[in-house]
Amino acid sequence: MLTQTKDSKVESSAGATKPMTMIQALRSAMDVMMERDDNVVVFGQDVGYFGGVFRVTEGLQAKYGKSRCFDAPINEGGIVGAAIGMAAYGLRPVAEIQFADYFYPASDQIVSEAARLRFRSAGDFTCPMVVRMPCGGGIYGGQTHSQSPEALFTHVCGLRTVMPSNPYDAKGLLISAIENDDPVIFLEPKRLYNGPFDGHHDRPVVPWSKHASGNVPEGYYTVPLDSASVFRPGNQVTVITYGTMVWVSECAAREAGIDAEIIDLRSIWPMDLDTVVNSVKKTGRCVVVHEATRTSGFGAELAALVQEHCFYHLEAPVERVAGWDTPYPHAQEWHYFPGPDRVAAALKRTVEA
Template sequence: MIEDDTPYGIGDAPTRNLNMIEAINDALDIMMSRDPSVVIMGEDVGYFGGVFRCTAGLQEKYGKTRVFDTPINECGIIGAAVGMGAYGLRPVPEIQFADYIYPGLDQLISEAARLRYRSAGEFIAPMTVRSPFGGGIFGGQTHSQSPEALFTHVSGLKTVIPSTPHDAKGLLIAAIEDDDPVIFFEPKRIYNGPFDGFYDKPVQPWKKFPQSRVPEGYYSIPLGKARKVRDGEAMTILAYGTMVHVVEAVAKEKGVDADILDLRTLVPLDIEAIEESVEKTGRCLIVHEATRTSGFGAELSALVTERCFYHLEAPVERVTGFDTPYPHSLEWAFFPGPIRIGEAMDKILEV
């Protein structure tokens, strides 16, 4: 577990105020300058710079052979990336919204995830599939889904979800350098920066939130290491992505002395950090935006129960999205917010 934001190998490098979009762009720029095998591909990533502008300026800087647009064909995008990786490149395909990734599932599951094993190590798939995910920008049913649990079920894939610009840059660099396929989900609700107490009402998606300090230059954050957001004794809260900011705001508002872990990578998972925290607090709350049934919170609950049962003083609680198709008009009721999270905290503490 990493208990502060000191990046590996950065020393006393200067920092800049960046939002998550800018930090992702910076990471891509750094890796393309360091490694000529890194290529970026996807719908509108070239001349336009991506629908969220994460690849802005990169085609102009590195040319159309390294940053190029593709047809609207997610299966083809991911399939081509698998072949590029086997050939020796490090492709970074962008799927414009996580909701569109499903046509490429067969290429991810049957090809990318299995290539190293089925070839006895002769070929690898060092590809990083970037995609914005989750709700909060009025995207509707086909632009707001959180499908992370699907990928954590597939052996051979790694799943990464940052919650801060600092982590987005360091984790993306580590993902691109990794020799295995990585699904890199970017919570678009906080693309423009971490929010300050904002967690219970909609806001214009173009509104700027406060930025955070991001070191200049190259640094990476190891995959599989959780971040201690807040130290506490009353309960452990496990979250990732946007929900890290939500649970921190609720804990502060209610005055709950919570030990908050930002998981950052779901696979590989920092189970040691989770065990250490739950054994200390004896209580555990899990919060994620995706639907409840078979969500990643179910796996976390099982792991905590299996490994920390004799330390638990209350049942493990989950607060999640509802088991419904994504409700466009009611998305702010769908999200775990202060009321439901607060009720779960009270329930755990009453035991």
């Protein structure tokens, strides 16, 4: 089955489907690729016998052996450095950093080696590796288990930065990332690991939206790494977001009764600018939402791009809704997050301006 998502970008999928959480979908993606390609290896802290701190890799070592799925020391620089060497040698490593907050010791390897290997070798070497990182809050993990550092990666030429919002996209994007010949930073929102929610931490889950179906093909399929999706069609205002904030924004629009068009970037960088521009030109208004801190967050880049490409179509200033410009608050994280109330207030201000 082929599903046309954009004129030049096609999603491909095949096989029977079944309900999956994001954890199950990510595990299925690695399982499919490990079965298809002996060069795919999975490793990181506790990912082998234990199956990962969130159990994303559970069962892979038992199925493929300790040479294909194995544990690594608590040494993020070593994990990423080993992955770069494997990738240059011809393997396709999928390395896990246990929490996105822990990537800093590996930042030199990611920025100076992985991202630049193709350029520095004049194309003689590529770096087909994926670095998986659980990101964002929702588990009261405090300052070292809850950050959203996506803006840091988007600043680095040579990296792709991806963050899915639902199981279907998570599996298809991870397969595409593993097949890609350049390094991909694959950020996984922890709040979405075990199923959908309606934007509030104390509300019961709601069914997945039509686009973000929880029914995931069991076999091989891909989602393009450079294609955004229209998560929720609308005409009054465009919301540009990704990851957990897709669901928060949907909840805010629904509760406020605003006909918002929600664009889920999926691939944060390189981003699908055409889908964003076409939506903002249609609605004339734009709100950008992300969980990371506001100052120098990726929302600033999005607001600048909208201003550059849609200035004469805008009927109101572009608004940003983001986390606080403070160290991550342990006990107050649900106030730190942009919640439905804050997003709804921004939507109303923008629509009424």
